[in-house]
């Protein structure tokens with residue numbers, strides 16, 4: 001325990017970033033110590049006051065105003081925009097932090113997208129929510145924030161906003177600095193065993209026997225794809241435990257495996273139009289960058305088509321275990337080639353000529369969860385207020401990729417994470 005002075009307690013509290021209970025305790029402790037030292041020459045004469053002080057002190061030390069689980073884009077932004085005077089802690093299972101921020105945009109950080117059309121660029125059951133979200137924290141707000149802190153950005157193909165330095169780490173360092181400056185504690189390598197809420201307090205039990213207590217709990221644990229960096233669907237487990245409704249998570253932004261063997265074309269990149277069909281029904285089409293792989297199809301337009309497909313299957317109620325069968329029977333992909341972007345190899349392989357400029361494939365499967373860059377589906381927005389607080393469980397929040405609000409490739413998913421983190425963090429000051 002500090003043997004701190006009470007000459008200027010406000011200043012002391014500010015520098016140490018403690019809450020009111022902590023401050024009151026230190027004043028109380030000093031006063032009673034001085035009175036009884038003066039009166040009796042020792043400080044043991046008021047056991048009740050000492051026990052009371054001690055309990056208040058211990059509780060204030062243990063109790064956080066905000067516990068954020070997950071040190072990714074959303075959790076970080078929440079911690080940066082939550083009021084400074086609130087005690088905040090981020091709990092993270094990994095040793096290293098912000099891995100997906102680093103990986104984004106091929107490690108050049110695709111911060112956001114310059115051109116967002118909500119209905120075209122996002123998927124989810126309550127897609128309209130993205131309008132009010134972006135009105136509160138838009139792509140331009142994000143660019144301003146980054147540039148205001150001395151990091152330049154530039155716009156590349158498909159409206160992707162990238163760091164001019166080409167180093168994601170610059171943004172990660174900034175985020176860490178701002179989070180720390182806003183008095184956020186971080187605890188890493190925490191393996192959470194259990195979360196409970198009793199008497200209005202959330203208790204996070206670690207497998208090491210530790211307990212972290214807080215008044216508000218923010219779940220920012222991402223989705224369940226790309227689990228090699230720590231995202232294993234923990235947020236969905238918490239949602240289930242608290243009886244919060246979700247749409248089934250599905251793979252987004254990954255490649256497709258075709259029934260046809262295209263390995264001969266592996267590595268060929270083209271600009272073309274991809275059209276995705278369920279039977280005769282056109283589900284999606286987009287023109288853009290495309291790549292043949294050993295097992296099938298890849299590239300931005302394929303990734304986007306995969307999210308659209310995931311949403312379509314969700315609406316049809318097709319479970320993951322039934323997907324492969326459904327793909328084989330119903331789903332086809334048509335590629336329409338154009339002369340400007342064509343290689344001899346591709347032309348010969350598909351025997352393209354003036355009369356024939358397309359080829360049709362049958363979808364056998366999607367690439368694995370480990371390869372999917374995002375998870376579609378998740379906690380339903382209809383379960384949450386506009387500050388992302390659960391309508392069923394007071395003071396429990398969900399932000400970022402754990403939500404049923406998923407973007408195309410190109411900066412839309414990070415933008416969602418920044419915006420939901422910002423809105424949630426700010427709401428604690430209101």
Ligand SMILES: Cc1cc2nc3c(=O)[nH]c(=O)nc-3n(C[C@H](O)[C@H](O)[C@H](O)COP(=O)(O)OP(=O)(O)OC[C@H]3O[C@@H](n4cnc5c(N)ncnc54)[C@H](O)[C@@H]3O)c2cc1C
Nearest residue numbers: 070072073074093104105110221222230400401411413414
């Ligand atoms: C390879 C790759 C490239 C990408 N590129 C782009 C891109 O260019 N542009 C774009 O917009 N998006 C991109 N994305 C997607 C984007 O990075 C994510 O949508 C976004 O980072 C999600 O942020 P988040 O904070 O919600 O979750 P995450 O960034 O996933 O963070 C969640 C955090 O929670 C932690 N966590 C999980 N479970 C627990 C637990 N039980 N206890 C404690 N901590 C836990 C995780 O370790 C992780 O640190 C990419 C994703 C990948 C995988």
